Amino acid sequence: MDVKDLRLFEKKLDALYGDKPGFTMKRTIIRGREVVKANFLSNNFDLELFGQDQSTYSQNAYLHMIIEHELLKDNPTLKGKVIDLKKQGYKTEPAFCKLLGIAGDPYEGLVQYGIKKRIIKSEF
DSSP states (O other): OOOOHHHHHHHHHHHHHSSSSTTTEEEETTTTTEEEEEEEEEEEEEEEEESOOOOGGGSSHHHHHHHHHHHHHOOOOHHHHHHHHHHHHHHHHHHHHHHHTSSSSHHHHHHHHHTTTSSSSSTT
């Protein structure tokens, strides 16, 4: 989420979801930007809410989804392979990177791969 006031965001998250099972919230710095992450269980589904003062269209999570969508569209057989790796405990981005031979930080690596393949533009 694009959040201008992280302190207010934390208060809202706590008020809305603080009583949910497994609720945790932390403020940290990711890639030079302050962020707030909240995790909890709702209807037997693990959720993570992520907020930072940056347009959602420029956030890595959004860029990853765009890149992954294009990769799956161009190569549908990747889907089953990613699912198999996720069953082995991989998160989505590391699974894609393993299959694509991308070394290093999978979150940054996937963005750089998307730029190189012209799936996304480099100004992100």
